[in-house]
Amino acid sequence: MEAKRPDTAEPYLRVKNIGKTFPGVVALNGVSADFYAGEVHALVGENGAGKSTLIKIISGVYTPTEGKVLLDGQPAGIETPRQALDKGIAVIHQELSIANDLTVAENIFLGEEPRIRGGMFLDRKKMNADAQKVLDFMKVLIRAGDVARRLTAAQQQMVEIAKVITKKTKVVIMDEPTSSLSEHEISSLFEQVAILKKRGVAVIYITHRLKELFMICDKVTVMRDGCVVNTFEIGRVTEREIVSNMVGREMKDYYIRTAHTKGREMLRVENLSMEGVFKDISFAAHSGEILGIYGLIGAGRTEVMEAIFGARGVTSGKIFVEGREARFSSPRDAIASSIGLVTEDRRRTGLMLDAMVKDNMVLPSLVQHQKRGGFLDIKWETEAAAEYVAKMKVKTPSINTVIRTLSGGNQQKVILAKWMIANSSILILDEPTRGIDVNAKAEFYTLMNAFVENGGCIIAVSSELPEIMGVSDRILVMREGLISGELSHWEASEQSVIELASLHSGI
Numbered sequence: 001m002e003a004k005r006p007d008t009a010e011p012y013l014r015v016k017n018i019g020k021t022f023p024g025v026v027a028l029n030g031v032s033a034d035f036y037a038g039e040v041h042a043l044v045g046e047n048g049a050g051k052s053t054l055i056k057i058i059s060g061v062y063t064p065t066e067g068k069v070l071l072d073g074q075p076a077g078i079e080t081p082r083q084a085l086d087k088g089i090a091v092i093h094q095e096l097s098i099a100n101d102l103t104v105a106e107n108i109f110l111g112e113e114p115r116i117r118g119g120m121f122l123d124r125k126k127m128n129a130d131a132q133k134v135l136d137f138m139k140v141l142i143r144a145g146d147v148a149r150r151l152t153a154a155q156q157q158m159v160e161i162a163k164v165i166t167k168k169t170k171v172v173i174m175d176e177p178t179s180s181l182s183e184h185e186i187s188s189l190f191e192q193v194a195i196l197k198k199r200g201v202a203v204i205y206i207t208h209r210l211k212e213l214f215m216i217c218d219k220v221t222v223m224r225d226g227c228v229v230n231t232f233e234i235g236r237v238t239e240r241e242i243v244s245n246m247v248g249r250e251m252k253d254y255y256i257r258t259a260h261t262k263g264r265e266m267l268r269v270e271n272l273s274m275e276g277v278f279k280d281i282s283f284a285a286h287s288g289e290i291l292g293i294y295g296l297i298g299a300g301r302t303e304v305m306e307a308i309f310g311a312r313g314v315t316s317g318k319i320f321v322e323g324r325e326a327r328f329s330s331p332r333d334a335i336a337s338s339i340g341l342v343t344e345d346r347r348r349t350g351l352m353l354d355a356m357v358k359d360n361m362v363l364p365s366l367v368q369h370q371k372r373g374g375f376l377d378i379k380w381e382t383e384a385a386a387e388y389v390a391k392m393k394v395k396t397p398s399i400n401t402v403i404r405t406l407s408g409g410n411q412q413k414v415i416l417a418k419w420m421i422a423n424s425s426i427l428i429l430d431e432p433t434r435g436i437d438v439n440a441k442a443e444f445y446t447l448m449n450a451f452v453e454n455g456g457c458i459i460a461v462s463s464e465l466p467e468i469m470g471v472s473d474r475i476l477v478m479r480e481g482l483i484s485g486e487l488s489h490w491e492a493s494e495q496s497v498i499e500l501a502s503l504h505s506g507i
Helices: 051-058 081-086 104-108 124-137 153-166 183-198 210-216 239-247 301-308 331-336 346-350 357-365 378-391 408-421 438-453 465-471 494-502
Strands: 013-022 025-035 040-045 066-071 089-092 171-175 202-206 219-224 227-233 265-274 278-286 289-295 316-321 324-326 339-342 426-430 457-461 474-479 482-488
Touching (some): 013 051, 025 040, 040 051, 040 210, 051 171, 081 089, 089 153, 104 124, 104 153, 183 202, 183 210, 210 239, 219 239, 227 239, 265 301, 278 289, 278 301, 278 457, 278 482, 289 301, 289 494, 301 339, 301 426, 378 408, 465 494
Parallel strands (some): 171 202
Antiparallel strands (some): 265 278
16 A cells, blocks of 8 residues: 655755736745645636646746746756756646657657667667567557657647656656546556555646546645645536536536527538548537537547548549539538637647737638738738627736637637638537636636527537537547447437447447
């Protein structure tokens, strides 16, 4: 049985009265928290609560405006990420930092590659063997010699975790580590977290999946508006109490669903196939409804949506928009047919990270709103962006703020806003609430309902079963590149959906 930390033990990592201000924004205000060796301590809060800013201060990305960080009772003196790593602080980011053209082993040992007799040449045999030993220990089916770009997002996440396991870290910060993982991979991750605890590592765990707190964490600190609201022992708090502390009020229902009136057919797909990926996909989506698509990781959900949007070529099949056959050779063609796509990975495929909020919001609509001679309509851009920042409740100092500095939830709102500005009548939402807190989710569902009530059509892809059951009028279930079944909102139960998602088939 694992030994418990003595009550008299001092915290290994302590943040005291941390404050951080940016132009026009107070990101952190008097934040204090203690993190002990051998404990998993969760940080939760709405997007914009200050979690990301705090971990960037701990890991040397930001310098605090006031307050201090202590390691083992002494000032940490961390001013750069390299210094943080040298002091045993490692971060597993939500957005992956994989070098795509390197092998798995090269990624795991990047900057610390073993060398032959300490010389210039890499000891690739040892590096591959050591990397494979870690991967096998983690029980993941990845080969050390695989090139990283050929891995799925979930597999790349496991490589990030393997990096940490190979290092002698004392503090591990995990930022939404399960957001791209299957249930099997989550179990493997939790096994690794348990091992880190036994080794006396202090684990800081950031997640919006509140059920995970009760599976893996010892404590939870709730943040709101840049402040610490409360810290709880995990066995002495309920999920509802955590949510109430996060949002400042009681949340009775995350999944806001209203009665929808199904209208005319907006999109129809007939026998859409992509060799080796998905086969004979056929369905119709209508105005006034939310069509949910559920499946386990690897089912082909995202690939089908990207094919509909013109971002992937298909082997065969047809797409019809409002009854007329459409041929999309690129996303530009799909956008011209009033289709918008909120992608699964917002930072890689949904945003221009170094551009302003305004520029991201109006990008798909520039051609329709340009002036004579091809000049931009700056007045329209400013008014449209300001309107949707207010309408979507985007937390940003201004429409001219660089979007990279916004929280994940606010970035997601900007992506949704750009398709609404473009007057899209068909919205494909691929994991639309991934990495978004419960209050922002409720706001997002309200926006989705308003969109379909006004005659829009939504196709929502989600790996969160409660979400897909809570918001959908109909649910299509995919398994291994095939549609394995369809259920109405009233027919769907967790058991029936999981059974359809787990049937054995093949393409």
